[in-house]
Amino acid sequence: MKEDMITFALPKGRLLPLVTGILQEAGLFNVDMEKDGRRLIYMDEEKQLRYLICRAADVPTFVEYGAADLGVAGKDVLLEQGKDICELADLGFGKCKFVVAVPSSKLDLYRGGLSGYLSRFGQLRVATKFPRVAESYLRSRGLPGEVIKLSGNIELAPLVGLAEVIIDLVSTGRTLSENNLAAIDEIAGATARLVANRVSYRVKYERLRSFIETVKKNR
Amino acid sequence: MENSGTVLMPGGVRDLLPGEARCKREVENSLLKLFCSCGYQEVVTPTFEYYDVLAPALNDLLAGQLYRFIDDRGQIMILRPDMTTPIARLVGTRLNEQDLPQRFCYAANVFRRESHSGRQREYYQTGVELLGAAGAGADAEVIGLAAESMKLAGVKDFQITVGHVDVLTGVLRGAGFSSAEQKEAKIALSKKDMVKWEGLVAGSQLSAVRKKDFAALPYMHGGAEVLDLLEGLIRDEPAKRGLDCLRRVWKALSDYGFGAQAGIDITLLRGLGYYTGIVFECYVAGVGYPLCGGGRYDELLAKFGYSCPATGFALTVDRVLEALEKQSPSFEERRPDYFITGDDLSSIAEKAKELRENGFIVEVDISESPRDDAVSHASRKGIPHILVMER
Numbered sequence: 001m002k003e004d005m006i007t008f009a010l011p012k013g014r015l016l017p018l019v020t021g022i023l024q025e026a027g028l029f030n031v032d033m034e035k036d037g038r039r040l041i042y043m044d045e046e047k048q049l050r051y052l053i054c055r056a057a058d059v060p061t062f063v064e065y066g067a068a069d070l071g072v073a074g075k076d077v078l079l080e081q082g083k084d085i086c087e088l089a090d091l092g093f094g095k096c097k098f099v100v101a102v103p104s105s106k107l108d109l110y111r112g113g114l115s116g117y118l119s120r121f122g123q124l125r126v127a128t129k130f131p132r133v134a135e136s137y138l139r140s141r142g143l144p145g146e147v148i149k150l151s152g153n154i155e156l157a158p159l160v161g162l163a164e165v166i167i168d169l170v171s172t173g174r175t176l177s178e179n180n181l182a183a184i185d186e187i188a189g190a191t192a193r194l195v196a197n198r199v200s201y202r203v204k205y206e207r208l209r210s211f212i213e214t215v216k217k218n219r
Numbered sequence: 220m221e222n223s224g225t226v227l228m229p230g231g232v233r234d235l236l237p238g239e240a241r242c243k244r245e246v247e248n249s250l251l252k253l254f255c256s257c258g259y260q261e262v263v264t265p266t267f268e269y270y271d272v273l274a275p276a277l278n279d280l281l282a283g284q285l286y287r288f289i290d291d292r293g294q295i296m297i298l299r300p301d302m303t304t305p306i307a308r309l310v311g312t313r314l315n316e317q318d319l320p321q322r323f324c325y326a327a328n329v330f331r332r333e334s335h336s337g338r339q340r341e342y343y344q345t346g347v348e349l350l351g352a353a354g355a356g357a358d359a360e361v362i363g364l365a366a367e368s369m370k371l372a373g374v375k376d377f378q379i380t381v382g383h384v385d386v387l388t389g390v391l392r393g394a395g396f397s398s399a400e401q402k403e404a405k406i407a408l409s410k411k412d413m414v415k416w417e418g419l420v421a422g423s424q425l426s427a428v429r430k431k432d433f434a435a436l437p438y439m440h441g442g443a444e445v446l447d448l449l450e451g452l453i454r455d456e457p458a459k460r461g462l463d464c465l466r467r468v469w470k471a472l473s474d475y476g477f478g479a480q481a482g483i484d485i486t487l488l489r490g491l492g493y494y495t496g497i498v499f500e501c502y503v504a505g506v507g508y509p510l511c512g513g514g515r516y517d518e519l520l521a522k523f524g525y526s527c528p529a530t531g532f533a534l535t536v537d538r539v540l541e542a543l544e545k546q547s548p549s550f551e552e553r554r555p556d557y558f559i560t561g562d563d564l565s566s567i568a569e570k571a572k573e574l575r576e577n578g579f580i581v582e583v584d585i586s587e588s589p590r591d592d593a594v595s596h597a598s599r600k601g602i603p604h605i606l607v608m609e610r
Contacts, residue, residue: 198507
């Protein structure tokens with residue numbers, strides 16, 4: 001591989017068209033994405049750019065190890081993974097937030113927040129896909145609670161008594177209300193971020209700078 | 220898994236095969252030789268020590284990465300996560316009456332818990348500690364040695380980034396950041412969270428022009444022009460002294476011939492509160508982590524009852540090997556030069572000794588198989604000279 005090649009890890013899924021949109025406007029992404037989306041690597045020989053199509057949650061890993069110089073990842077993923085990478089710019093899209101939610105029918109019990117609940121009930125179980133975010137939230141507020149890691153459909157947990165509350169990522173809040181859940185606290189907002197490997201950002205900075213500037217300008 | 224328990228190794232540790240082990244040994248030997256030629260003496264410390272003794276002195280980055288265990292007397296032990304702290308313990312408690320400065324070097328394995336799978340948990344570090352010298356001259360000597368080490372190890376096109384913690388503090392104070400904001404800014408910079416940094420800058424009292432300079436600080440990697448810009452951003456004495464130190468180190472690096480590879484980035488932080496002056500790291504394209512790093516840590520030895528300025532660096536041999544492997548694909552195994560077979564055992568012994576004394580690698584046939592088999596084994600192995608000695 002050539003030294004001055006830049007490898008860019010792109011997240012598959014809802015962010016992909018938004019990211020490629022920015023890149024195309026900036027004149028940086030001159031390849032046609034295949035419709036079936038099976039190809040994993042796209043090359044732009046002329047500009048010495050290489051694009052990898054990764055799972056959104058894997059982008060930070062590719063970037064941390066230096067397999068990719070740059071990448072786009074949601075702040076939610078960055079918060080959960082705590083990887084050692086540079087966060088260069090807020091791209092503004094892919095807005096969502098981490099919330100604490102409880103069954104709407106039990107909203108009364110949570111008037112005093114989670115600590116109010118814990119002064120009357122002995123146990124607090126939190127179902128989430130984001131155990132690290134959940135644990136640091138509980139710790140920062142001094143709340144004793146047990147985090148139960150699930151892989152999806154978190155909304156089920158309080159409905160069937162697996163957990164009292166959930167911590168989940170929401171964009172519109174529709175899934176919550178459809179499942180009769182209500183948010184009682186917001187933990188953090190998240191948007192898509194441009195990230196870079198800690199070494200690339202220094203070693204390849206001359207090449208990265210114009211690239212980053214263009215992306216920032218078009219966000 | 221059928222083989223579980225018999226073949227598998229835990230993640231984060233590795234075997235070094237002959238070619239790699241040889242390359243590692245050669246890198247370590249050449250670095251130790253370089254350090255010795257500069258007056259650094261090798262020391263060896265135990266692989267594990269008391270938790271209570273080492274833990275309070277560790278860099279905050281390492282505190283969460285310790286391997287702890289309880290020994291047969293109920294004492295809590297840790298596997299050493301670096302060599303700087305044990306050497307500080309050694310000097311602070313046993314060598315505290317010797318003339319200063321003192322120079323030490325080491326080549327040792329260190330152990331760190333890593334939450335991310337795939338990262339090494341045991342790796343090899345080679346480095347130096349220079350104790351009892353507070354001036355920029357000592358910093359320049361250590362950084363110069365770090366750069367020389369990279370060159371000697373054969374790493375091509377590496378880059379050295381140098382910062383200074385007092386200069387950064389002075390810049391933040393000069394921008395009107397409160398001490399809470401300074402801390403917040405340092406955390407953001409050490410995590411390389413530029414979004415947070417730019418937010419802090421945007422919310423500060425700085426003028427619009429200055430805001431632009433500040434937002435660009437983490438991206439600067441220049442020389443004299445960065446020093447000049449910094450001059451205008453600081454007012455307090457510690458920061459001015461720090462900048463003067465940075466200037467002298469910068470000049471020294473140019474004098475040593477590394478000017479083109481060096482850059483100043485005052486947002487470089489290696490943990491919070493451990494380093495007290497110059498900090499630096501070396502990088503190379505293609506390896507995702509710094510190959511070596513170090514700086515000044517004047518407050519460490521006081522934790523062992525001996526107040527004494529100190530500076531040093533550690534080079535991670537595993538990452539240097541990774542860089543070398545990227546440059547030229549495989550590590551060559553060492554092949555013997557001679558293969559000797561036959562039934563005249565005393566002549567064989569004599570000939571082998573003579574050749575070995577002349578620096579050749581000689582393999583003596585111990586297979587007890589027919590000569591033709593032995594000879595074909597040797598030629599398959601690619602041994603260039605085959606001697607047959609019959610009575």
